[in-house]
Amino acid sequence: MSAGPVLAGPDGRIPDMSAQRRKGGEVMAPIRVGLLGCGVVGTEVVRQLQTQADDLTQRVGAPLELVGIAVRRAKRIPEKAAELGVPESLFTTDSAELVTRGCDVVVEVIGGIEPARSLILSAMEHGASVVSANKALLAEDGATLYAAAEKHGVDLYYEAAVAGAIPLLRPLRESMVGDQVHRVLGIVNGTTNFILSRMHETGAGFTEALEEASALGYAEADPSADVEGFDAAAKAAILASLAFHSRVTAADVYREGITEVSAADVASARDMNSVIKLLAICELSPDGSTIGVRVHPAMIPRSHPLAGVGDAFNAVFVEAEAAGQVMFYGRGAGGGPTASAVLGDLVAVARHKVVGGRGPGESAYAQLAVRPMGETITRYYICLDVAEKPGVLAQVAAAFAEHGVSIQTVRQHGHADDATLVVVTHRAPDSALAATVAHLRTMDAVRAVASVMRVEGDLES
Numbered sequence: 001m002s003a004g005p006v007l008a009g010p011d012g013r014i015p016d017m018s019a020q021r022r023k024g025g026e027v028m029a030p031i032r033v034g035l036l037g038c039g040v041v042g043t044e045v046v047r048q049l050q051t052q053a054d055d056l057t058q059r060v061g062a063p064l065e066l067v068g069i070a071v072r073r074a075k076r077i078p079e080k081a082a083e084l085g086v087p088e089s090l091f092t093t094d095s096a097e098l099v100t101r102g103c104d105v106v107v108e109v110i111g112g113i114e115p116a117r118s119l120i121l122s123a124m125e126h127g128a129s130v131v132s133a134n135k136a137l138l139a140e141d142g143a144t145l146y147a148a149a150e151k152h153g154v155d156l157y158y159e160a161a162v163a164g165a166i167p168l169l170r171p172l173r174e175s176m177v178g179d180q181v182h183r184v185l186g187i188v189n190g191t192t193n194f195i196l197s198r199m200h201e202t203g204a205g206f207t208e209a210l211e212e213a214s215a216l217g218y219a220e221a222d223p224s225a226d227v228e229g230f231d232a233a234a235k236a237a238i239l240a241s242l243a244f245h246s247r248v249t250a251a252d253v254y255r256e257g258i259t260e261v262s263a264a265d266v267a268s269a270r271d272m273n274s275v276i277k278l279l280a281i282c283e284l285s286p287d288g289s290t291i292g293v294r295v296h297p298a299m300i301p302r303s304h305p306l307a308g309v310g311d312a313f314n315a316v317f318v319e320a321e322a323a324g325q326v327m328f329y330g331r332g333a334g335g336g337p338t339a340s341a342v343l344g345d346l347v348a349v350a351r352h353k354v355v356g357g358r359g360p361g362e363s364a365y366a367q368l369a370v371r372p373m374g375e376t377i378t379r380y381y382i383c384l385d386v387a388e389k390p391g392v393l394a395q396v397a398a399a400f401a402e403h404g405v406s407i408q409t410v411r412q413h414g415h416a417d418d419a420t421l422v423v424v425t426h427r428a429p430d431s432a433l434a435a436t437v438a439h440l441r442t443m444d445a446v447r448a449v450a451s452v453m454r455v456e457g458d459l460e461s
């Protein structure tokens with residue numbers, strides 16, 4: 001059953017079908033595409049499919065025929081159809097039926113775990129390759145999806161799932177797969193980068209900046225996934241899996257979001273000519289036997305290349321043995337940029353349908369274990385409210401020394417009851433820093449541990 005003809009372009013023209021003609025005049029059948037979800041990303045996917053119909057036909061070698069668009073609510077169909085200029089008959093609320101219609105490719109941009117997982121598995125079972133933007137699902141249960149893709153001989157592509165428009169997963173899966181990756185570090189959540197940038201640049205409040213990010217289509221349906229770091233953790237799990245050829249799930253990732261980052265932290269960072277960014281860091285241990293995967297806010301100097309990454313932009317460094325450092329930068333969120341990555345994957349898997357063959361499957365052969373966060377070695381910024389009495393500084397320094405954490409700089413602000421000590425440490429294990437902080441909290445001289453933040457790069461003191 002077909003829902004209709006190849007969609008016309010915005011000028012009303014039917015795409016040029018010359019690319020359908022193969023040697024001997026053979027006509028290539030259209031590649032049948034089913035779309036699950038028509039929200040921020042899905043809407044842009046339909047728009048780009050229409051505006052680029054001719055070019056996509058040429059690039060694939062066959063026209064892409066949109067055979068159905070599954071949406072959740074029927075009452076939105078007339079409005080969506082009018083907005084996109086497509087027939088209402090193309091829409092359905094029966095997503096389970098759409099994936100069994102004999103699609104060549106199913107594009108999943110619903111999000112969440114269920115029903116997305118069941119729909120993808122059913123689509124594969126019915127012979128469809130799958131393009132998805134769903135990092136939450138890939139990070140929770142990518143292994144099941146990969147296994148199904150393998151079993152049914154179809155592709156599973158998900159470039160949009162990490163860092164939106166930026167080509168990052170295919171470079172890791174394909175271009176850099178001959179190298180030994182040591183570290184992947186970057187900003188992979190647009191919403192939190194937008195919020196932190198606003199807090200630094202305009203002094204905007206957290207809630208106000210989050211509302212703006214949601215209105216711009218950057219935030220997840222439940223924005224706590226962004227601000228609590230779950231979205232970045234899912235992306236870190238995907239990056240670590242691909243970089244280190246191991247199976248890493250979201251549950252393996254150490255995660256802190258940005259909800260505890262205060263205006264005072266932002267001001268402190270400014271005093272130290274630094275900024276606060278939510279970083280995802282995936283790294284191989286020096287002996288190559290384990291990996292660390294973490295997401296947390298970090299203070300970085302303004303001179304650091306990631307410090308200038310503003311708005312909802314993302315940027316990721318990949319450090320590899322032979323390649324050295326490679327940087328990826330671009331729009332990490334928003335309907336248009338994300339749809340660009342979806343379309344890239346769609347063309348790739350559609351070509352495979354036309355000429356045969358498949359893209360890479362899962363490569364988890366290395367099976368490296370994820371080490372506990374306590375073993376991570378990094379530097380820290382600690383802000384303490386202290387009583388301004390003789391000997392306090394010595395007591396604080398002794399607490400750090402007792403746990404083997406070496407202090408790089410200490411600065412005191414204010415006097416008497418308002419005194420604040422800002423300590424920046426040398427590199428130390430996370431467990432040692434945690435023990436130091438627990439110790440500081442028991443000391444009479446320390447009124448409060450106001451803030452603890454990890455540091456990347458060399459801060460000015």
Ligand SMILES: NC(=O)C1=CN([C@@H]2O[C@H](COP(=O)(O)OP(=O)(O)OC[C@H]3O[C@@H](n4cnc5c(N)ncnc54)[C@H](O)[C@@H]3O)[C@@H](O)[C@H]2O)C=CC1
Binds near residue numbers: 040042133160161
């Ligand atoms: N918005 C962005 O900047 C980016 C989003 N993504 C991912 O893309 C996916 C989609 O994101 P958005 O478009 O922003 O979300 P959205 O919430 O705007 O759109 C999802 C749509 O799916 C619909 N839906 C839910 N259940 C359905 C079902 N069973 N059948 C049919 N439709 C159903 C919802 O009604 C909604 O319209 C998510 O996995 C998200 O994490 C990835 C990168 C960037």
Ligand SMILES: N[C@@H](CC=O)C(=O)O
Binds near residue numbers: 162190
């Ligand atoms: N909510 C996500 C969307 C893209 O992945 C983000 O803000 O980065």
Ligand code: NA
Binds near residue numbers: 163
């Ligand atoms: Na991407």
